[in-house]
Amino acid sequence: MGNSLGCSASGERLVSAARDGDAVEARMLLELSPALARYSTFGGLNSPLHFAAAKGHLDIVTLLLEKGADVNARNYCGQTALMHACRHGHWEVVQMLLLFRCNVTRADYLSGRTALHFAAHDGLVRCVRLLLADFIPSGPLEDTASSVADGGDSQTNSGSSPTSSLGLKFNEPARVRYINKPADGGVTALHMAALNGHFDCMQLLIELGANVSAVTFPYGTTSNLIGAGSTPLHYAAGGGSLECCQVLLSKGASRLTLNCNGWLPMDVARIFGRRCLEPLLSPNSHTVIPAIQPSSYLALPLMSILNIAREFGLQHTVSSVDESDLCAVCLERSCSVAAEGCGHEFCIKCALYLCSTSNVRVEFTGPAGSIPCPLCRNGIMSFTKLPSTPTEGLKSSSALTFCNPCILNTRSVDSPATVCKAEIRRNRVAALSSELVCPLTCSPFPSSALPTCRCSDDDPCGSTETLDGSEVQSPRPSHSTSTELDKRGEQDVDRTTCSGMFWSRRSCQREQQCNAEINA
Numbered sequence: 001m002g003n004s005l006g007c008s009a010s011g012e013r014l015v016s017a018a019r020d021g022d023a024v025e026a027r028m029l030l031e032l033s034p035a036l037a038r039y040s041t042f043g044g045l046n047s048p049l050h051f052a053a054a055k056g057h058l059d060i061v062t063l064l065l066e067k068g069a070d071v072n073a074r075n076y077c078g079q080t081a082l083m084h085a086c087r088h089g090h091w092e093v094v095q096m097l098l099l100f101r102c103n104v105t106r107a108d109y110l111s112g113r114t115a116l117h118f119a120a121h122d123g124l125v126r127c128v129r130l131l132l133a134d135f136i137p138s139g140p141l142e143d144t145a146s147s148v149a150d151g152g153d154s155q156t157n158s159g160s161s162p163t164s165s166l167g168l169k170f171n172e173p174a175r176v177r178y179i180n181k182p183a184d185g186g187v188t189a190l191h192m193a194a195l196n197g198h199f200d201c202m203q204l205l206i207e208l209g210a211n212v213s214a215v216t217f218p219y220g221t222t223s224n225l226i227g228a229g230s231t232p233l234h235y236a237a238g239g240g241s242l243e244c245c246q247v248l249l250s251k252g253a254s255r256l257t258l259n260c261n262g263w264l265p266m267d268v269a270r271i272f273g274r275r276c277l278e279p280l281l282s283p284n285s286h287t288v289i290p291a292i293q294p295s296s297y298l299a300l301p302l303m304s305i306l307n308i309a310r311e312f313g314l315q316h317t318v319s320s321v322d323e324s325d326l327c328a329v330c331l332e333r334s335c336s337v338a339a340e341g342c343g344h345e346f347c348i349k350c351a352l353y354l355c356s357t358s359n360v361r362v363e364f365t366g367p368a369g370s371i372p373c374p375l376c377r378n379g380i381m382s383f384t385k386l387p388s389t390p391t392e393g394l395k396s397s398s399a400l401t402f403c404n405p406c407i408l409n410t411r412s413v414d415s416p417a418t419v420c421k422a423e424i425r426r427n428r429v430a431a432l433s434s435e436l437v438c439p440l441t442c443s444p445f446p447s448s449a450l451p452t453c454r455c456s457d458d459d460p461c462g463s464t465e466t467l468d469g470s471e472v473q474s475p476r477p478s479h480s481t482s483t484e485l486d487k488r489g490e491q492d493v494d495r496t497t498c499s500g501m502f503w504s505r506r507s508c509q510r511e512q513q514c515n516a517e518i519n520a
Helices: 009-020 023-032 034-038 048-055 058-066 081-088 091-099 115-121 125-131 145-149 172-179 189-195 199-207 232-239 242-250 265-271 275-281 302-312 348-357 404-408 422-429 482-489 505-518
Strands: 337-339 383-385 451-453 464-466
Touching: 009 023, 009 034, 009 048, 009 058, 023 034, 023 058, 034 048, 048 058, 048 081, 048 091, 048 505, 058 091, 081 091, 081 115, 081 125, 091 125, 091 302, 091 348, 115 125, 115 189, 115 199, 125 199, 125 348, 189 199, 189 232, 189 242, 199 242, 232 242, 232 265, 232 275, 242 275, 265 275, 302 348, 302 383, 337 348
Parallel strands: none
Antiparallel strands: 337 383, 451 464
Protein backbone atom coordinates (compact mmCIF):
# COMPACT_ATOMS: atom_id res chain seq x y z
CA MET A 1 0.00 0.00 0.00
CA GLY A 2 2.02 2.92 -1.25
CA ASN A 3 5.47 3.07 0.24
CA SER A 4 6.49 1.11 3.30
CA LEU A 5 5.94 4.06 5.62
CA GLY A 6 2.69 5.21 4.06
CA CYS A 7 0.50 4.21 7.00
CA SER A 8 2.87 5.07 9.84
CA ALA A 9 1.19 6.87 12.73
CA SER A 10 4.55 8.30 13.79
CA GLY A 11 5.11 9.50 10.25
CA GLU A 12 1.80 11.37 10.27
CA ARG A 13 2.77 12.94 13.58
CA LEU A 14 6.02 14.12 12.04
CA VAL A 15 4.13 15.53 9.05
CA SER A 16 1.83 17.47 11.37
CA ALA A 17 4.81 18.77 13.34
CA ALA A 18 6.58 19.85 10.13
CA ARG A 19 3.44 21.59 8.87
CA ASP A 20 2.73 23.37 12.17
CA GLY A 21 6.35 24.26 12.98
CA ASP A 22 6.52 22.15 16.16
CA ALA A 23 10.28 21.67 16.38
CA VAL A 24 10.14 19.96 19.80
CA GLU A 25 7.75 17.27 18.56
CA ALA A 26 9.73 16.79 15.35
CA ARG A 27 13.02 16.40 17.20
CA MET A 28 11.54 13.87 19.62
CA LEU A 29 10.11 11.74 16.81
CA LEU A 30 13.33 11.81 14.81
CA GLU A 31 15.42 10.86 17.83
CA LEU A 32 13.19 7.85 18.42
CA SER A 33 13.18 6.85 14.74
CA PRO A 34 15.56 8.69 12.38
CA ALA A 35 14.10 6.76 9.43
CA LEU A 36 10.98 8.92 9.68
CA ALA A 37 12.94 11.69 7.96
CA ARG A 38 12.30 9.81 4.69
CA TYR A 39 8.60 9.26 5.32
CA SER A 40 6.13 10.29 2.63
CA THR A 41 2.35 10.57 2.72
CA PHE A 42 0.17 7.94 1.11
CA GLY A 43 -1.72 10.18 -1.30
CA GLY A 44 0.53 12.98 -2.52
CA LEU A 45 3.90 11.40 -1.58
CA ASN A 46 4.85 14.61 0.20
CA SER A 47 7.69 14.20 2.68
CA PRO A 48 7.99 16.12 5.96
CA LEU A 49 10.63 18.18 4.17
CA HIS A 50 8.01 19.29 1.62
CA PHE A 51 5.70 20.47 4.41
CA ALA A 52 8.41 22.30 6.35
CA ALA A 53 9.83 23.96 3.21
CA ALA A 54 6.41 25.13 2.01
CA LYS A 55 5.60 26.63 5.41
CA GLY A 56 9.05 28.21 5.85
CA HIS A 57 10.01 26.39 9.06
CA LEU A 58 13.79 26.70 8.74
CA ASP A 59 14.64 24.94 12.00
CA ILE A 60 12.63 21.86 11.05
CA VAL A 61 14.09 21.85 7.53
CA THR A 62 17.59 21.86 9.00
CA LEU A 63 16.69 19.11 11.47
CA LEU A 64 15.23 16.87 8.78
CA LEU A 65 18.25 17.30 6.51
CA GLU A 66 20.64 16.51 9.34
CA LYS A 67 18.65 13.36 10.13
CA GLY A 68 18.99 12.06 6.58
CA ALA A 69 15.99 13.41 4.66
CA ASP A 70 16.40 13.21 0.90
CA VAL A 71 16.85 16.81 -0.21
CA ASN A 72 15.80 15.89 -3.76
CA ALA A 73 12.72 13.81 -2.86
CA ARG A 74 9.77 14.26 -5.22
CA ASN A 75 6.07 14.15 -4.49
CA TYR A 76 3.33 12.75 -6.72
CA CYS A 77 3.68 15.73 -9.08
CA GLY A 78 7.46 15.45 -9.24
CA GLN A 79 7.99 18.58 -7.18
CA THR A 80 10.82 18.89 -4.68
CA ALA A 81 11.06 20.78 -1.42
CA LEU A 82 13.10 23.42 -3.25
CA MET A 83 10.20 24.11 -5.61
CA HIS A 84 7.80 24.56 -2.69
CA ALA A 85 10.21 26.91 -0.93
CA CYS A 86 10.59 28.99 -4.10
CA ARG A 87 6.86 29.03 -4.72
CA HIS A 88 6.17 30.51 -1.28
CA GLY A 89 9.22 32.81 -1.23
CA HIS A 90 11.09 31.28 1.72
CA TRP A 91 14.59 32.28 0.64
CA GLU A 92 16.21 31.17 3.91
CA VAL A 93 14.87 27.65 3.32
CA VAL A 94 16.18 27.81 -0.25
CA GLN A 95 19.56 28.79 1.13
CA MET A 96 19.60 25.85 3.55
CA LEU A 97 18.59 23.39 0.83
CA LEU A 98 21.43 24.69 -1.34
CA LEU A 99 23.88 24.19 1.51
CA PHE A 100 22.83 20.53 1.52
CA ARG A 101 23.50 20.41 -2.22
CA CYS A 102 20.00 20.10 -3.64
CA ASN A 103 19.57 19.72 -7.40
CA VAL A 104 18.25 23.02 -8.75
CA THR A 105 17.73 21.79 -12.32
CA ARG A 106 15.06 19.18 -11.60
CA ALA A 107 11.72 19.76 -13.32
CA ASP A 108 8.30 18.63 -12.18
CA TYR A 109 6.25 15.99 -13.98
CA LEU A 110 3.31 18.24 -14.83
CA SER A 111 4.69 21.13 -16.85
CA GLY A 112 8.44 20.75 -16.76
CA ARG A 113 8.81 23.70 -14.39
CA THR A 114 12.02 24.07 -12.42
CA ALA A 115 12.41 25.92 -9.15
CA LEU A 116 13.52 28.92 -11.22
CA HIS A 117 10.12 29.02 -12.94
CA PHE A 118 8.33 29.02 -9.58
CA ALA A 119 10.51 31.83 -8.24
CA ALA A 120 10.29 33.95 -11.41
CA HIS A 121 6.50 33.61 -11.59
CA ASP A 122 6.12 35.63 -8.39
CA GLY A 123 9.23 37.79 -8.85
CA LEU A 124 11.09 36.33 -5.86
CA VAL A 125 14.48 37.81 -6.71
CA ARG A 126 16.27 36.54 -3.62
CA CYS A 127 15.27 32.99 -4.48
CA VAL A 128 16.33 33.50 -8.10
CA ARG A 129 19.71 34.81 -6.99
CA LEU A 130 20.29 31.80 -4.74
CA LEU A 131 19.22 29.31 -7.41
CA LEU A 132 21.81 30.74 -9.81
CA ALA A 133 24.61 31.02 -7.24
CA ASP A 134 26.39 27.81 -8.32
CA PHE A 135 26.52 29.03 -11.92
CA ILE A 136 28.13 32.43 -11.24
CA PRO A 137 31.82 32.62 -10.30
CA SER A 138 33.04 34.86 -7.51
CA GLY A 139 35.00 37.20 -9.71
CA PRO A 140 34.52 39.82 -12.44
CA LEU A 141 31.50 38.75 -14.47
CA GLU A 142 31.86 38.53 -18.24
CA ASP A 143 29.63 40.64 -20.38
CA THR A 144 26.75 38.33 -21.26
CA ALA A 145 25.39 40.51 -24.05
CA SER A 146 26.74 38.15 -26.72
CA SER A 147 25.11 35.19 -25.00
CA VAL A 148 21.79 36.97 -24.94
CA ALA A 149 21.97 38.11 -28.54
CA ASP A 150 22.58 34.64 -30.01
CA GLY A 151 20.22 32.80 -27.69
CA GLY A 152 22.80 31.57 -25.22
CA ASP A 153 24.77 29.44 -27.70
CA SER A 154 27.99 31.41 -27.54
CA GLN A 155 31.08 29.67 -26.33
CA THR A 156 33.20 30.81 -23.46
CA ASN A 157 36.23 32.86 -24.40
CA SER A 158 39.58 31.13 -24.36
CA GLY A 159 41.62 34.30 -24.31
CA SER A 160 42.82 36.44 -21.44
CA SER A 161 39.39 37.58 -20.29
CA PRO A 162 38.82 38.34 -16.60
CA THR A 163 37.11 35.01 -16.06
CA SER A 164 39.35 32.82 -18.20
CA SER A 165 41.22 31.68 -15.09
CA LEU A 166 37.91 30.38 -13.72
CA GLY A 167 37.19 28.22 -16.75
CA LEU A 168 37.67 24.93 -14.91
CA LYS A 169 35.25 25.91 -12.16
CA PHE A 170 32.68 27.81 -14.16
CA ASN A 171 30.66 26.71 -17.17
CA GLU A 172 28.78 29.60 -18.75
CA PRO A 173 26.80 27.46 -21.23
CA ALA A 174 25.39 25.47 -18.30
CA ARG A 175 24.15 28.69 -16.71
CA VAL A 176 22.60 29.91 -19.95
CA ARG A 177 20.91 26.55 -20.57
CA TYR A 178 19.44 26.51 -17.08
CA ILE A 179 18.10 30.07 -17.24
CA ASN A 180 16.57 29.47 -20.68
CA LYS A 181 15.21 26.00 -19.90
CA PRO A 182 11.63 25.96 -21.22
CA ALA A 183 8.68 24.59 -19.33
CA ASP A 184 5.65 23.11 -21.06
CA GLY A 185 4.80 25.12 -24.15
CA GLY A 186 8.25 26.73 -24.28
CA VAL A 187 7.59 29.18 -21.46
CA THR A 188 10.85 30.28 -19.83
CA ALA A 189 11.44 31.97 -16.51
CA LEU A 190 11.83 35.27 -18.37
CA HIS A 191 8.37 34.85 -19.93
CA MET A 192 6.84 34.37 -16.49
CA ALA A 193 8.59 37.36 -14.96
CA ALA A 194 7.67 39.54 -17.97
CA LEU A 195 3.98 38.64 -17.86
CA ASN A 196 3.66 39.47 -14.18
CA GLY A 197 5.69 42.69 -14.37
CA HIS A 198 8.61 41.68 -12.15
CA PHE A 199 11.23 44.14 -13.36
CA ASP A 200 13.99 43.30 -10.85
CA CYS A 201 13.68 39.60 -11.60
CA MET A 202 13.78 40.20 -15.35
CA GLN A 203 16.79 42.47 -15.05
CA LEU A 204 18.76 39.86 -13.11
CA LEU A 205 17.83 37.04 -15.50
CA ILE A 206 18.79 39.06 -18.57
CA GLU A 207 22.14 40.10 -17.13
CA LEU A 208 22.93 36.44 -16.43
CA GLY A 209 22.12 35.25 -19.94
CA ALA A 210 18.35 34.98 -20.39
CA ASN A 211 17.39 34.96 -24.06
CA VAL A 212 15.15 37.94 -24.85
CA SER A 213 14.25 36.35 -28.20
CA ALA A 214 13.05 32.98 -26.86
CA VAL A 215 9.69 31.95 -28.31
CA THR A 216 6.99 29.66 -26.97
CA PHE A 217 6.15 26.37 -28.68
CA PRO A 218 3.06 25.51 -30.74
CA TYR A 219 2.65 22.23 -28.85
CA GLY A 220 2.22 21.09 -25.28
CA THR A 221 -0.60 21.35 -22.77
CA THR A 222 0.10 24.92 -21.78
CA SER A 223 -2.84 27.32 -21.84
CA ASN A 224 -1.00 29.93 -23.88
CA LEU A 225 -3.40 32.86 -24.06
CA ILE A 226 -1.04 35.05 -26.06
CA GLY A 227 -0.22 32.45 -28.69
CA ALA A 228 2.64 30.21 -29.71
CA GLY A 229 5.79 31.82 -31.01
CA SER A 230 5.55 34.66 -28.50
CA THR A 231 8.66 36.32 -27.11
CA PRO A 232 9.09 37.78 -23.61
CA LEU A 233 8.22 41.16 -25.15
CA HIS A 234 4.81 39.78 -26.15
CA TYR A 235 4.31 38.64 -22.56
CA ALA A 236 5.50 41.94 -21.13
CA ALA A 237 3.07 43.74 -23.43
CA GLY A 238 0.27 41.56 -22.12
CA GLY A 239 1.34 42.21 -18.55
CA GLY A 240 1.35 45.97 -19.07
CA SER A 241 4.64 46.86 -17.39
CA LEU A 242 6.44 49.77 -19.03
CA GLU A 243 9.73 49.05 -17.24
CA CYS A 244 9.71 45.41 -18.36
CA CYS A 245 9.20 46.42 -21.98
CA GLN A 246 11.97 49.01 -21.73
CA VAL A 247 14.53 46.58 -20.31
CA LEU A 248 13.73 44.02 -23.02
CA LEU A 249 14.04 46.60 -25.80
CA SER A 250 17.29 47.92 -24.35
CA LYS A 251 18.72 44.38 -24.46
CA GLY A 252 17.84 43.76 -28.10
CA ALA A 253 14.24 42.52 -28.14
CA SER A 254 12.50 43.16 -31.46
CA ARG A 255 9.24 45.04 -31.90
CA LEU A 256 8.71 43.29 -35.25
CA THR A 257 8.53 39.67 -34.07
CA LEU A 258 5.26 37.97 -35.02
CA ASN A 259 3.81 35.08 -33.06
CA CYS A 260 1.79 32.28 -34.65
CA ASN A 261 -1.36 34.39 -34.45
CA GLY A 262 0.33 37.08 -36.50
CA TRP A 263 0.46 39.47 -33.57
CA LEU A 264 3.17 41.99 -32.89
CA PRO A 265 3.92 42.96 -29.27
CA MET A 266 1.95 46.15 -29.98
CA ASP A 267 -1.07 44.03 -30.99
CA VAL A 268 -0.86 42.08 -27.73
CA ALA A 269 -0.77 45.32 -25.76
CA ARG A 270 -3.87 46.54 -27.59
CA ILE A 271 -5.73 43.24 -27.06
CA PHE A 272 -5.01 43.24 -23.34
CA GLY A 273 -5.96 46.89 -22.99
CA ARG A 274 -2.41 48.17 -22.38
CA ARG A 275 -2.75 51.20 -24.64
CA CYS A 276 -0.12 53.14 -22.73
CA LEU A 277 2.47 50.79 -24.24
CA GLU A 278 1.48 51.35 -27.87
CA PRO A 279 3.77 54.38 -28.46
CA LEU A 280 6.74 52.39 -27.12
CA LEU A 281 5.95 49.15 -28.97
CA SER A 282 4.96 50.65 -32.29
CA PRO A 283 7.17 49.31 -35.13
CA ASN A 284 7.92 52.91 -36.14
CA SER A 285 8.50 54.10 -32.60
CA HIS A 286 11.29 56.61 -31.98
CA THR A 287 10.80 56.65 -28.22
CA VAL A 288 14.07 57.09 -26.37
CA ILE A 289 14.65 54.18 -24.00
CA PRO A 290 16.35 55.27 -20.76
CA ALA A 291 19.60 53.64 -19.74
CA ILE A 292 19.10 50.57 -17.56
CA GLN A 293 21.38 50.37 -14.54
CA PRO A 294 23.00 47.03 -13.57
CA SER A 295 20.91 44.83 -11.33
CA SER A 296 21.33 45.54 -7.64
CA TYR A 297 20.54 41.89 -6.87
CA LEU A 298 23.66 40.48 -8.53
CA ALA A 299 25.94 39.13 -5.77
CA LEU A 300 29.17 37.67 -7.13
CA PRO A 301 30.64 36.58 -3.74
CA LEU A 302 27.70 34.22 -3.18
CA MET A 303 29.31 31.17 -4.80
CA SER A 304 32.47 31.45 -2.70
CA ILE A 305 30.67 31.76 0.63
CA LEU A 306 28.25 28.95 -0.26
CA ASN A 307 31.12 26.58 -0.95
CA ILE A 308 32.84 27.57 2.29
CA ALA A 309 29.62 27.04 4.26
CA ARG A 310 29.12 23.60 2.69
CA GLU A 311 32.60 22.53 3.71
CA PHE A 312 32.94 24.14 7.13
CA GLY A 313 29.35 24.61 8.32
CA LEU A 314 27.64 27.72 9.65
CA GLN A 315 28.27 27.72 13.40
CA HIS A 316 31.75 28.41 14.74
CA THR A 317 31.35 29.32 18.40
CA VAL A 318 33.94 28.70 21.09
CA SER A 319 33.62 28.81 24.85
CA SER A 320 36.35 31.39 25.36
CA VAL A 321 37.46 33.71 22.60
CA ASP A 322 39.17 37.05 22.46
CA GLU A 323 36.83 39.92 21.65
CA SER A 324 39.05 40.83 18.72
CA ASP A 325 38.18 37.48 17.09
CA LEU A 326 34.42 37.99 17.31
CA CYS A 327 32.46 38.81 14.18
CA ALA A 328 31.91 42.57 14.07
CA VAL A 329 28.37 42.08 12.74
CA CYS A 330 26.78 39.59 15.15
CA LEU A 331 29.26 39.67 18.08
CA GLU A 332 28.35 36.02 18.76
CA ARG A 333 30.51 33.82 16.54
CA SER A 334 34.20 33.81 15.79
CA CYS A 335 35.43 35.11 12.45
CA SER A 336 35.89 32.39 9.85
CA VAL A 337 36.17 34.16 6.48
CA ALA A 338 37.83 37.28 5.13
CA ALA A 339 36.69 39.56 2.33
CA GLU A 340 39.14 39.70 -0.54
CA GLY A 341 40.30 43.26 -1.06
CA CYS A 342 39.60 45.06 2.19
CA GLY A 343 40.45 42.01 4.34
CA HIS A 344 37.70 42.51 6.93
CA GLU A 345 36.73 39.31 8.71
CA PHE A 346 33.25 37.90 9.38
CA CYS A 347 31.66 34.69 10.54
CA ILE A 348 30.34 32.40 7.82
CA LYS A 349 26.70 32.93 8.75
CA CYS A 350 26.90 36.73 8.58
CA ALA A 351 28.83 36.66 5.30
CA LEU A 352 26.26 34.31 3.79
CA TYR A 353 23.38 36.45 5.02
CA LEU A 354 25.09 39.56 3.64
CA CYS A 355 25.36 38.03 0.16
CA SER A 356 21.82 36.62 0.21
CA THR A 357 20.12 39.88 1.21
CA SER A 358 22.27 42.51 -0.48
CA ASN A 359 20.24 45.01 -2.50
CA VAL A 360 22.24 48.21 -2.43
CA ARG A 361 21.21 50.90 -4.90
CA VAL A 362 23.63 53.57 -3.67
CA GLU A 363 27.10 54.35 -4.96
CA PHE A 364 30.03 52.49 -3.43
CA THR A 365 33.57 51.58 -4.43
CA GLY A 366 33.50 48.35 -6.40
CA PRO A 367 32.63 46.77 -9.76
CA ALA A 368 29.12 45.70 -10.75
CA GLY A 369 28.05 42.58 -8.90
CA SER A 370 30.19 43.20 -5.84
CA ILE A 371 28.55 43.83 -2.49
CA PRO A 372 29.59 46.65 -0.16
CA CYS A 373 31.54 45.74 2.94
CA PRO A 374 29.46 46.78 5.98
CA LEU A 375 32.60 48.15 7.67
CA CYS A 376 34.37 50.13 4.93
CA ARG A 377 31.90 50.22 1.98
CA ASN A 378 34.47 48.80 -0.44
CA GLY A 379 33.20 46.25 -2.93
CA ILE A 380 33.60 42.55 -2.05
CA MET A 381 34.05 40.15 -4.97
CA SER A 382 34.68 36.93 -3.00
CA PHE A 383 35.40 35.47 0.42
CA THR A 384 38.26 33.26 1.55
CA LYS A 385 38.38 31.09 4.66
CA LEU A 386 40.79 31.88 7.45
CA PRO A 387 43.54 29.34 8.20
CA SER A 388 42.19 28.88 11.72
CA THR A 389 38.71 27.87 10.53
CA PRO A 390 37.85 24.42 11.95
CA THR A 391 36.43 21.83 9.58
CA GLU A 392 32.93 20.91 10.69
CA GLY A 393 30.84 20.76 7.55
CA LEU A 394 27.16 20.01 7.27
CA LYS A 395 25.78 16.62 8.14
CA SER A 396 24.37 15.13 4.98
CA SER A 397 22.96 11.80 3.93
CA SER A 398 24.25 9.56 1.16
CA ALA A 399 21.46 10.83 -1.08
CA LEU A 400 23.30 14.15 -1.36
CA THR A 401 26.36 12.74 -3.09
CA PHE A 402 25.54 14.22 -6.50
CA CYS A 403 24.56 17.86 -6.76
CA ASN A 404 25.00 20.95 -8.87
CA PRO A 405 28.73 20.41 -9.63
CA CYS A 406 27.67 17.21 -11.42
CA ILE A 407 25.40 19.30 -13.60
CA LEU A 408 28.16 21.71 -14.57
CA ASN A 409 30.35 18.78 -15.67
CA THR A 410 27.90 16.34 -17.21
CA ARG A 411 29.30 12.87 -17.74
CA SER A 412 29.57 11.78 -21.35
CA VAL A 413 26.83 9.45 -22.54
CA ASP A 414 29.37 7.23 -24.28
CA SER A 415 31.46 6.72 -21.14
CA PRO A 416 31.53 3.14 -19.81
CA ALA A 417 28.91 2.36 -17.22
CA THR A 418 30.02 1.87 -13.66
CA VAL A 419 28.59 -0.43 -11.06
CA CYS A 420 26.78 1.58 -8.42
CA LYS A 421 23.83 1.42 -6.10
CA ALA A 422 20.33 1.98 -7.41
CA GLU A 423 19.94 5.14 -5.37
CA ILE A 424 23.12 6.65 -6.77
CA ARG A 425 22.01 5.74 -10.29
CA ARG A 426 18.74 7.57 -9.79
CA ASN A 427 20.59 10.65 -8.63
CA ARG A 428 22.85 10.55 -11.67
CA VAL A 429 19.89 10.45 -14.01
CA ALA A 430 18.85 13.90 -12.75
CA ALA A 431 22.27 15.26 -13.70
CA LEU A 432 21.88 14.48 -17.40
CA SER A 433 21.57 17.35 -19.81
CA SER A 434 18.04 18.31 -20.76
CA GLU A 435 18.89 17.80 -24.42
CA LEU A 436 19.23 14.05 -23.81
CA VAL A 437 15.74 13.61 -22.41
CA CYS A 438 12.49 14.01 -24.35
CA PRO A 439 9.98 16.27 -22.57
CA LEU A 440 7.03 14.53 -20.98
CA THR A 441 4.45 16.63 -22.77
CA CYS A 442 5.23 16.61 -26.47
CA SER A 443 1.89 15.87 -28.12
CA PRO A 444 0.96 18.50 -30.72
CA PHE A 445 -1.70 20.98 -29.66
CA PRO A 446 -2.55 23.72 -32.18
CA SER A 447 -2.60 27.18 -30.73
CA SER A 448 -6.26 27.61 -31.70
CA ALA A 449 -7.31 24.78 -29.39
CA LEU A 450 -5.63 26.23 -26.35
CA PRO A 451 -8.26 26.86 -23.67
CA THR A 452 -8.98 30.28 -22.28
CA CYS A 453 -8.68 30.21 -18.50
CA ARG A 454 -11.71 31.69 -16.74
CA CYS A 455 -10.66 30.84 -13.23
CA SER A 456 -10.46 33.00 -10.15
CA ASP A 457 -8.39 32.91 -7.00
CA ASP A 458 -11.20 31.12 -5.14
CA ASP A 459 -11.73 28.51 -7.86
CA PRO A 460 -8.45 28.05 -9.78
CA CYS A 461 -8.90 26.49 -13.18
CA GLY A 462 -12.52 25.70 -12.48
CA SER A 463 -13.64 26.13 -16.09
CA THR A 464 -12.08 26.57 -19.48
CA GLU A 465 -13.37 27.94 -22.74
CA THR A 466 -11.91 27.72 -26.19
CA LEU A 467 -11.21 30.87 -28.13
CA ASP A 468 -13.85 31.30 -30.82
CA GLY A 469 -13.02 31.73 -34.46
CA SER A 470 -9.27 31.26 -34.13
CA GLU A 471 -7.26 29.19 -36.55
CA VAL A 472 -3.70 27.98 -36.69
CA GLN A 473 -1.80 30.63 -38.56
CA SER A 474 1.73 30.81 -39.80
CA PRO A 475 3.76 33.94 -39.12
CA ARG A 476 2.51 36.75 -41.38
CA PRO A 477 2.35 40.53 -41.35
CA SER A 478 -0.08 41.88 -38.82
CA HIS A 479 -3.28 42.94 -40.62
CA SER A 480 -5.49 43.02 -37.53
CA THR A 481 -7.55 46.16 -37.51
CA SER A 482 -8.19 48.14 -34.38
CA THR A 483 -11.84 47.00 -34.33
CA GLU A 484 -10.92 43.33 -34.54
CA LEU A 485 -8.36 43.68 -31.78
CA ASP A 486 -10.82 45.53 -29.58
CA LYS A 487 -13.33 42.70 -29.99
CA ARG A 488 -10.72 40.22 -28.89
CA GLY A 489 -9.82 42.48 -26.01
CA GLU A 490 -13.36 42.36 -24.70
CA GLN A 491 -12.90 38.69 -23.81
CA ASP A 492 -11.60 39.09 -20.31
CA VAL A 493 -8.31 40.89 -20.83
CA ASP A 494 -7.32 40.85 -17.18
CA ARG A 495 -6.31 37.21 -17.16
CA THR A 496 -2.59 37.63 -16.64
CA THR A 497 -2.78 37.16 -12.88
CA CYS A 498 -4.28 33.70 -13.24
CA SER A 499 -1.97 31.17 -11.61
CA GLY A 500 -3.16 28.48 -14.00
CA MET A 501 -2.02 30.21 -17.17
CA PHE A 502 1.02 28.00 -17.64
CA TRP A 503 -0.51 24.58 -17.16
CA SER A 504 -3.61 22.71 -18.18
CA ARG A 505 -6.72 22.01 -16.16
CA ARG A 506 -5.82 18.36 -15.65
CA SER A 507 -2.34 19.23 -14.43
CA CYS A 508 -3.78 21.87 -12.12
CA GLN A 509 -6.12 19.29 -10.56
CA ARG A 510 -3.25 16.88 -9.99
CA GLU A 511 -1.23 19.64 -8.39
CA GLN A 512 -4.13 20.58 -6.14
CA GLN A 513 -4.17 17.02 -4.80
CA CYS A 514 -0.55 17.38 -3.69
CA ASN A 515 -0.97 20.90 -2.35
CA ALA A 516 -4.16 20.08 -0.46
CA GLU A 517 -2.13 18.04 2.02
CA ILE A 518 0.33 20.87 2.62
CA ASN A 519 -2.31 23.57 2.91
CA ALA A 520 -4.62 21.53 5.14
